[in-house]
Amino acid sequence: MPIGEFDLIERYFSRGSDRRDVLLGVGDDAALLEVPPGRALVAAVDTLVEGRHFLPDAPPESIGHQVLAVNLSDLAAMGADPAWALLSLSLPESDETWLQSFAAGLYALAERHGVALVGGDTVRGPRVVTVTVLGHVEPALALRRDGARPGDVLFVSGWPGEAAAGLEALRRGVASGDADPLVRRYRYAEPRLALGRALRGLASAAMDVSDGLLGDLQKLCRASGAGARLDLERLPVSTQLSSRHSRADCERFALFGGDDYELLFTVPADRAAEIEAAAPSALPMHRIGVIEAGAGVRCERDGRLEDVPGGGYDHFA
Ligand code: ADP
Ligand code: MG
Secondary structure, eight states: OOOHHHHHHHHHOOOOOOOOOEEEOBBBSSOOOOOTTEEEEEEEEEEEEEETTOTTTHHHHHHHHHHHHHHHHHHHHOOEEEEEEEEEESSSOOOOOHHHHHHHHHHHHHTTTTEEEEEEEEEESSSEEEEEEEEEOGGOOOOOOOTOOOOOOEESOOOOHHHHHHHHHTTTOOOOGGGGGHHHHHHHHHOOOOHHHTTTTTOOOOEEEOHHHHHHHHHHHHHTOOOEEGGGGGGGOHHHTTTTHHHHHHHHHHHHHOOEEEEEEEEEEEGGHHHHHSSTTTSSSSEEEEEESSSSEEETTEEEEEOOOOOOOTTTT
């Protein structure tokens, strides 16, 4: 017998948390949350649709991870401290095996970052999962997209392109699922929350890379009313990636692939040397260019202009 809506919520989505700022969580008409005085509430929401954002055979655990990770990544990109999450679930049936695995993925990530699930909604329909995250930050320290200025140094964290390579391996049927480290980078991206915190008061602008580095850099430039020079020869390529793909493919994955959830950020030139020490120790920081006056992104390789057509992903293009 499939379980009903209320049993489902109670069984899978009512784990308590030890956050003292949750005055009332799951179970009432709405949650009551206490925002620390002097801090701004930071809110983000993201939806994953089966067939579009995750493959129909994706492990439910990875969907639970991913739907929270993409949201936490947005908070990381704001330099915010995450606190609470709401979950809207649309499911074709109340399949307990699926629910158990999904909830395990979601709670594992939530608990690692001290995030409490405080409410949601559950309906029958096509498989669509939406998470809203709430957090807070001192307003003057929030990392925005619009603060980059000519001369600022452009950085990206980690190894952009790995997730897109993992997705492509899955699509082509050449990956061994979760055992493949590139697939894990795609399914279990780590939101860069510690880096976001470290960049408060240091980065002039920041955003998370979800739709490919080039398109996302164009967004940052537009928001800041500036241009950028991207040094293609400086794009970081992990040995994991280069051992399986040509340099050209690695660059294509980084520039046009999605799902990296690394941070793209700018730092005033006179403070760029502070980045290495400020960043979490296991996460490499890469200088990949510079902000310029003007508009748009100019790609160079070893000082020579290179024509790189295209931008990031657009659902309606
Ligand atoms: P209402 O009809 O008032 O919207 P619901 O019956 O939809 O209430 O939900 C009951 C309680 O369970 C609410 O506190 C709601 O936030 C919570 N809830 C519902 N679905 C979920 C879910 N998928 N995850 C977490 N909490 C949920
Ligand atoms: Mg409801």
